[in-house]
Amino acid sequence: MKKLMCGMALSLAASIVLQAGGVAIAAQTDSYRPSFAEAVKGKKVGLVFTDMNTDLTLIWADIIERDLNQLGVETEIRDANWSPETQVQALEAYLSASDKPDVLIIQNFNLTAAASPIKRLAESGTKMVQLNMRSRVDTNYYVGADWVGIGEAVANELVADCSPENGKSGKVALVQGDITAPDSFFQMQGMQLVFDAHPEIQVVSNLGSEWDSSKARDITTTVLQQHPDLCAVYGLWDGHHVGSAEAIKEAGLQGKVLSYTNGAGSRKACDSVSSGLVDKYWSYDSKRQASDVVTAVVSLLQTEDASDTRVAVYSPLTLISKETLDPAMCFDLD
Amino acid sequence: MSETAYQPFKRITRSVPKQVIGEALNKPWADSLIPFTVTVITIAIFASLLEGYLSTVNLGSLAHQFSETAIVVLAMGLVVMVGGIDLSVGSIFALANFVALYLIIALEVPVGGAVVLTVLMGAGLGAVNGLLCGILRMRAFIVTLVTMIIFRGIVSLLLLKFGSELALGAEDTPLWSFLGYGSVLGLPTNTIIFLFLAVGGHVLLTRTRLGAHIIAVGGSRLAARRAGIPAGRIAMGVYVLSGALCALAAVLYASRIGSVSYTTGKHLEILVLTAVILGGVSLGGGRGSIARMVMGALVVMVITNGMVRLGIRGGVTEMATGAILLFAILFDVKWLKHKDKLLNSTFVCPVKLTMPPLPDLTDKNSPYAVNDRLRDVEVIGLDQVDGPEDVILDRAGNLYTGVRQGEILRFLAPDYTRREVFARPGGRPLGLAFDRDDNLITCVAGMGLYGVRPDGEIFKLTDQSRRTWWRLRDDSRILMADDLDIAPDGRIFFSEATVRYALSDWIVDGLEAAGNGKLLCYDPATQKTTTVLQGLLFANGVCLSHDGHSILVVESWGSCVQRHWINGPKKGTTEPFIANLPGFADNINRASDGTYWIAIAGIRSPLWDLTMKSPGFRTRMIKRIPRDEWIFPNLNAGFIAKVDETGQILDVLWDRFATHHPSVTSMREHRGYLYIGGLANNRIGRIKLPAADPTWMGQDSYWGTRPAEASEA
Structure with missing residues (x-):
């Protein structure tokens, strides 16, 4: 009897669940999707790096471009080639450009060089992520090592x-x-x-x-x-x-x-x-930093007014020594 | 002589468009044409590749980034022009950037003071280079390569010691912000400063003595020193200026970027050198201009900046800059080597010239029939004269002639064996005439119209006329004064054979035959020089008619003589005097019997007349074959003709066997003798004129007899 009761209760519960499930499938949509699609549609992200020949910049560019492009976000790279002045030029060009990127990812040479254009870009409404090497000016996100x-x-x-x-x-x-x-x-x-x-x-x-x-x-x-x-x-x-x-x-x-x-x-x-x-x-695992940057960018794209957004994403540290060494600790460059 | 269809005055305009190209290429700014074209093309390419490139906002932004580098380009350009090179510009820039920021941020020196101190420091660093390269004459390349490393080392040391103090520093005083980010009338502050410096530099180079000295030292240091220019100090000064300019640029950079870094100014010397060479400033020194430096800077900036904006990776940009530098140097070398060739081939613009039928000299009945009358010519001053183009005698019978060495020689009467230098005006003295006061007036090719007083003192009458408005080439400077005569009122009529060629190239004017000659008039009363006639086919001999009412002027390539009325009812009009001579006439002078002597320097040939008909042929000849294989007019053998007031040939004197005096460019009758000159001769000839008035002389004919001297003679 007890078994029977249990069986009935189970089947009842199951039927309720099934019924409820059927209704949900018909009515409920993923409410994030439309606004996400709207947020990334036709957007452009600029990557302004100090160079394009070190392991960190290569992995950053690799992952960030791959992931953002997959989401339908356009990307472009500005290679300052070890010249702060070239970097400032690139940033100033963005200041006067008619098709400004929606989000800029900037790896600074030092604390001061790009401070002024970054400040003015922020005033003009450009959303910015500083990556691993910050300037003295705060931007919406800092993703990088502590x-x-x-x-x-x-x-x-x-x-x-x-x-x-x-x-x-x-x-x-x-x-x-x-x-x-x-x-x-x-x-x-x-x-x-x-x-x-x-x-x-x-x-x-x-x-x-x-x-x-x-x-x-x-x-x-x-x-x-x-x-x-x-x-x-x-x-x-x-x-x-x-x-x-x-x-x-x-x-x-x-x-x-x-x-x-x-x-x-x-x-x-x-x-x-x-x-x-x-x-x-x-x-500080730059491969992971790249993924963090993608998250920051996507989040900024979905933020209407990011002028007050100040988020730091410090990268977790891994200490590699003879004792702890595990090949999985390191990433490969293609 | 019957009138022919030959109208010399109506053919000059045809050659103008072609002449303009040739003359344009000869202008100092012609060297800028290629950099200018490159600049325009470069900007056009990037403007088409990058959206909104030519918008005001973007141009302002470009100007902002351009100016500091452009100031360093001026610094490097000036050093290259003085014949040096300054590889330390980038290091001076870095050091000055550091010093300026350290003074302002760490030591809190007021901005104005810091700017002055930094620029002074830059000048000091420049002085080190200047002392070593300019005064001690060490090789600039090595010296500045070493100072580049030393100054860079100082920057590294300072960065290590004090860099962290500046890592976070920022200066926000209004003046500092104005330097870095301010603007006046839409122009960024640094651009205004750059424009000011560029204009100043242009004035310095083109309008000042110092600028001329800089170019002279750059062109040839040795020649400049021999000309009395303190070459060492000039070179040192330019290095000091270069250092100061670099420091000033660095101050502007510091105010804009505000960071100290070991990369500041790195490879700047290569970038700047590329701009300088691309602008056509010759690495050899002495050639270049501020405008060209600026254009070179523009091209380099537009390319490097444009490539960054196109998202091109750094290595490619560096390779492109390197390739441009190589290309520019290659072009510089090739341009210097081939420039003259190109100029020659474009400068000469032959014009079609249809000559009247050549008179038949073999016909015994021709007035020009060849004879041997010059066989008995006496020789004066054999091998003591080099090219006595014109000869003249004073009242005492002394014989004067101008020679190639730029001297006027005098052979003393009566035997003409004693030779002395009467005056040394320089240039190439050609035509001679005595004025009322016995001053010897002479046309000096390359200089102008000069006079020599009886005591040998030289004075200048004129060396320029009014410029022809449509000519790109400045023809106001009298390039080739040839012959003259003096009207009773003292006005001096003189010919400028050609306004386009110097004496060394006078024969090329014949291949062009474009009517480049002028008859000019210098009026001593007003001291003004006016153009009486232009478009003459090599204006040569000039002679006042016996009545003093008209001027006879010879056109050598036209084989004709024009008569221009200066008095009387026909005043101001010109008519043919002799329309068709068989050869290239040179000087014309009065004869004792109221007629004229005219020298024919060489005989036309049918081949020459045919050549004249075909300007295309002459153009190809000049471009394609070496000069010594060109067809030239024959100027080896000629004759002397005597013509009456109507232009009728009365008599001719030939040297049939070319033994004594085949080449004749002038002759002068004096007391029954005819004295003969020749442009390329090593002698002066003299022949007795049996029928001539043995007392007649030119001075009397022009200015009347002087009783005292007449009796003395």
Whole structure:
């Protein structure tokens, strides 16, 4: 009886559910679809990057264009080719263009160069996402690494690995790229916070390589000669840290002098860790950043008035070392 | 002589359109035509590719971005013009950018002061280059390559030490914002400053002594030094100016971009050099103009900016810039090499000239029948004269002639063995005449109309006439004054053989035969020079008729003589005096018996007359075969003719065997002798005229006898 009751109840419930389901299929539509389609229809997005020949810009352009084009959004790339002035030119051209893009994605060279055109573009109603390298002006979105955070994380690691308490010299060398670039500037801020609290860590060299790996190599070679007891070299970006890592290897100090860096997390990052050129690599995963940018763009396209939108999307960090190394941590470029 | 259909004055207009092209190519601004065309085409291409490119907003934006680079282009252009090169412009730019921002943001120096200090620093850096290249004469390429690296190194050091202080900095004072983003009448501030500098630079180069010195030093440093120009200091000054201009451009850049970066001004030298060369400023120095530099800058800016806007990747843009530079240098080299050839082939514009039938010289009954009357000519000054074109004698019987060396020589009477330099006016003294006060007036080819007082002092009468309004080529400067005569009222009538060719190319005027000659009149009372006749086919000999009422003027290529009335009822009219001579007439002078002597420098040939009929043939000849294979008029052998007041040939004197004096360009009768000159001769000839009045001389004929001297003689 009990079984029967249960069976009836079940069948009743089932029939109700089925009936209800049938009604829903007939009446309910996906209410997001029309407004989404309206929002992306005929829209244009401009990608203004510092260059088009590094792993991060290539993966960004690759994913962002692929995803946005799939949604029917037109994209165009402006390659500043390592010239802030060219970038400013491109942005100013957008200011006076008759067919302005609806959203601009900007990777800055430094905090100041593009600040003025960005400010004026914002005033003219252009929605903007700053990617990984911000200017001093805020835009609707910032998608990218938390540079202060990376600086703190690296500095803490340096304190732990190099402290005289652990029998190390406490001497570290920093190789910056462009001093005024946001990644260098904010990482230094973060590291300073930690080093101020740890006077036992001595920064014996803090030079800029102008993002040039051969300069980084020269700097590191010299520092290693001056300080044979150096504990670690931290290159503020893997693009030029290659040079420092090779200098360490050439000096026969691989494994003795720690080689730290950060970067986009492309295949070469994992390779450098597995080959021992780099001991610790903080990856902000640029492939994921690209997807975050797509989300930000799509969200901005669906926002009628974004003038008050201020959203930061900091990229999660992955620390790649010999211990944690997993090929899946790194992405491949086509 | 019967009237013929030959009307020399009506044929000049036909050649005008072609002459305009040739003359245009010879103008200094002709070198700008190609950069100008390239500029227009480049802008047109990008305007068609990019929507709204020519809108006011976009043009304003382009001007804004253009101006700083364009100022550096001016800096580089000036250095290239003075014969150097300044590869350190980009580094000076970067250093000045840093200094300006550091002064303003970190040290809080007022904007005005910071601008002045930065520009001074730029001038200082320029002075380093100037000292090494200009004064110490080291190779500019190497020196500025090294200073480029050194200055760049200083920027790197400063960036490392102080860069972070400027990473977030921004200056918002009104003056600074005005420099960076302000505008006046729709023009961005930096554009106004650039325009001011460009106009200033243009004035400097074209209107000032310093500008002329810069071009002279660039053209040939050694020649400039020998001309007394302080070449080293001029070159140094230009480097200083270059440094200051770069610094000023950097200040404007700083106010606009406001960031310090190791990439600031990187590769700027290549971009700017491309613009300079593309603008046709010669890498060898001495050739170029501000306008052309600006055009070159425009092209480079439009291309680089346009390629960014078309979404073309950086590497391609760099390759394109490099390719343009290579192309520009190639063009510069080829243009310099072939320019003269091109100019030659377009400058000469032959005109159809139908000559009347050639008189038959072989006919014994012809008035021109060949004889051997010049066989017994005496030779004066053999090998002591080089090209005595005209000869004249003073009241004392001394013989004067102008020679190729730019001197007027005097052979002293009575034996003419003593030779002295009477005056040294320079140029190429041709026609000679004595005025009422015994001043020797002379037409100096390349200079104008000059006079020499009896004591040898030289004075200028005139070297320019009024410019013909429709001619692109300035014909006001008297290029080739040829012969003269003086009216009783003191007016000097003189011929300008051709307004288009210098003496070295006088024979090419014959191949053109476009009527480029003029009869001019210099009036000592007003000191004005007016054009009496133009369109003459090589205006040559000039002679006042015996009654003083008309001027006879010879047209060499026309083989004719015109009579122009300067007094009397026909005043102002012109009529043929002799219409068809068998050769190319040169000078004409009075004879003692109220007739005229006329020199025929060479004989026309049927081939020459045929050549004259076909301007197309002459054009092809000039363009396609080397000069020494051209058909030239025969000017090796001629004769002297005597004509009466109606133009009738009375007598001819030939040197049939060409032994003593075959080439005749002038003759002068004096006390029963005829003195003979020749443009290419190494002697002066003299022949006794048995029938002539042994007391007659030109001075008396023109100005009356002077009792004292007459008795002395």
